[in-house]
Amino acid sequence: MNRYDVIVVGGGISGLMTALAIGKHGKRVLVVEEQSLLGGNCNSYMVDGFQVDTGPHAITGLIQGPLRQIINEYLDYTPVFLTYGTYFVRTSKGITKIPSTIAEFVGFDVLPRRDRLMISQAITKALTLTSFGVDTSLQSVYDFLPGNLSSQSIEFTDAICYFLTGRSMRETSVHRVLAGSNFVDDEMKEDANHSTLTEQLTSRITRLSRLATNRVSKSQAYVRGGLKSFLNAVIYSMPKNVEIRTNQRVNKILSSGGIVMGVETDDELVTCDVVVYSGFAKQLPSLVNELPEQYVSNLGRITQTKSLTVWLGLSHEMPEFNYIGSEIWFQKHAYWAMPISNYTDGLAPKGKQLVGFTFVVDETKTIESEKRKAMDTIIEAVPRVEQSIEMEHYQIATPEKASVTINGYIAENRTPVKNLYLVGTDTDRRSMGLTRAGFSVLNLLKLLKNDGYLK
Numbered sequence: 001m002n003r004y005d006v007i008v009v010g011g012g013i014s015g016l017m018t019a020l021a022i023g024k025h026g027k028r029v030l031v032v033e034e035q036s037l038l039g040g041n042c043n044s045y046m047v048d049g050f051q052v053d054t055g056p057h058a059i060t061g062l063i064q065g066p067l068r069q070i071i072n073e074y075l076d077y078t079p080v081f082l083t084y085g086t087y088f089v090r091t092s093k094g095i096t097k098i099p100s101t102i103a104e105f106v107g108f109d110v111l112p113r114r115d116r117l118m119i120s121q122a123i124t125k126a127l128t129l130t131s132f133g134v135d136t137s138l139q140s141v142y143d144f145l146p147g148n149l150s151s152q153s154i155e156f157t158d159a160i161c162y163f164l165t166g167r168s169m170r171e172t173s174v175h176r177v178l179a180g181s182n183f184v185d186d187e188m189k190e191d192a193n194h195s196t197l198t199e200q201l202t203s204r205i206t207r208l209s210r211l212a213t214n215r216v217s218k219s220q221a222y223v224r225g226g227l228k229s230f231l232n233a234v235i236y237s238m239p240k241n242v243e244i245r246t247n248q249r250v251n252k253i254l255s256s257g258g259i260v261m262g263v264e265t266d267d268e269l270v271t272c273d274v275v276v277y278s279g280f281a282k283q284l285p286s287l288v289n290e291l292p293e294q295y296v297s298n299l300g301r302i303t304q305t306k307s308l309t310v311w312l313g314l315s316h317e318m319p320e321f322n323y324i325g326s327e328i329w330f331q332k333h334a335y336w337a338m339p340i341s342n343y344t345d346g347l348a349p350k351g352k353q354l355v356g357f358t359f360v361v362d363e364t365k366t367i368e369s370e371k372r373k374a375m376d377t378i379i380e381a382v383p384r385v386e387q388s389i390e391m392e393h394y395q396i397a398t399p400e401k402a403s404v405t406i407n408g409y410i411a412e413n414r415t416p417v418k419n420l421y422l423v424g425t426d427t428d429r430r431s432m433g434l435t436r437a438g439f440s441v442l443n444l445l446k447l448l449k450n451d452g453y454l455k
Contacts, residue, residue, distance in 0.1 A: 012040025014424040015278030023242035034249040044228035050313040053227040056338040063219040066438030076237040081221035085325030115153040141169035159330035166305025171405040260419040301409035306361040313391030314353040402426035
């Protein structure tokens with residue numbers, strides 16, 4: 001019977017970063033992944049000569065965020081990050097830069113002037129309350145905004161919320177929008193016990209100053225060579241004491257007396273001191289018998305959202321997509337789009353273009369009807385694109401393992417079973433995507449050190 005120090009269940013990017021870090025601490029680690037490919041939602045692959053990512057991605061927090069810490073401490077190979085660019089909103093008149101300061105928002109003529117003034121006042125109030133310690137994480141955007149906004153402004157706000165949390169503004173918190181808009185830092189932890197009154201006041205004034213100086217795309221990037229470049233950097237940095245097995249399913253996480261013992265795969269029993277589960281936390285009860293009833297109930301409260309990404313390979317570079325960054329279409333059926341081939345060579349054949357459009361899936365409808373509605377929306381937004389399409393590719397995914405909503409549940413890294421831990425985007429509320437995964441990994445490592453498993 002094989003024995004390891006740590007078994008990581010799941011070879012998505014959270015599981016791989018966890019295995020890398022624990023392996024670099026000298027532990028013998030086994031990663032077990034049921035699919036043939038590693039990386040989960042962090043990967044790229046070829047479709048008819050175009051290299052698509054697993055959904056459009058903006059990699060955030062690269063100055064002081066969790067990914068920067070993981071890169072500096074654990075990666076032997078550092079990916080090349082390219083400046084993300086600008087966020088735009090598309091209307092029938094073309095694209096307009098999404099405002100990131102109050103002054104810019106007041107001049108944002110995509111929305112009615114009266115609405116702009118009311119929303120600006122609401123943003124100022126929200127940031128002021130947050131800066132002085134008021135918790136806005138349980139207050140919905142819908143309840144915070146004035147009740148007499150136009151339908152256009154409501155659609156715009158809803159679209160922003162959907163792409164930050166996968167949910168409408170009735171379920172999205174004010175804090176999530178402030179953090180997603182870079183008005184507040186997810187990673188900022190003000191410790192009143194270890195900072196002077198002057199330091200606290202300076203910090204609060206600095207936050208308020210973002211009303212005038214904020215940049216949404218600050219410290220954001222796209223990775224040269226596509227999303228798989230980040231995945232490859234993690235895999236190539238793995239020490240020899242980390243073993244990775246693909247095409248192997250974990251059927252049970254074994255425990256006795258409330259202490260984890262190992263895992264059961266299709267082929268064998270493997271024992272270990274610690275198990276880190278990086279799959280969907282919501283599915284953990286199907287693998288573990290010794291979970292308290294209340295804990296199982298809480299995991300059942302995790303809310304998730306499915307996305308549909310439409311990748312279009314275009315026969316030529318279109319002026320409508322002649323920019324670096326991304327765009328939002330908020331009318332009727334909202335999308336978030338990125339022309340990723342504008343960043344780096346090799347993602348599209350020379351002279352051609354690759355654009356990804358992501359939609360939130362209405363799970364009451366069939367996938368085929370959602371695909372048709374998505375294509376109709378893209379053609380409505382950019383009519384000339386229809387004559388230029390030479391490749392269509394669709395992806396259905398759960399971009400975040402848990403949606404950060406007001407009433408939804410987010411699991412902790414530590415479980416009620418001793419030596420069984422969770423990692424991934426359903427164990428941390430901060431940020432999105434890779435950055436959120438990074439926060440979870442770092443918090444897990446902190447717990448493992450506190451519990452005496454890592455030095």
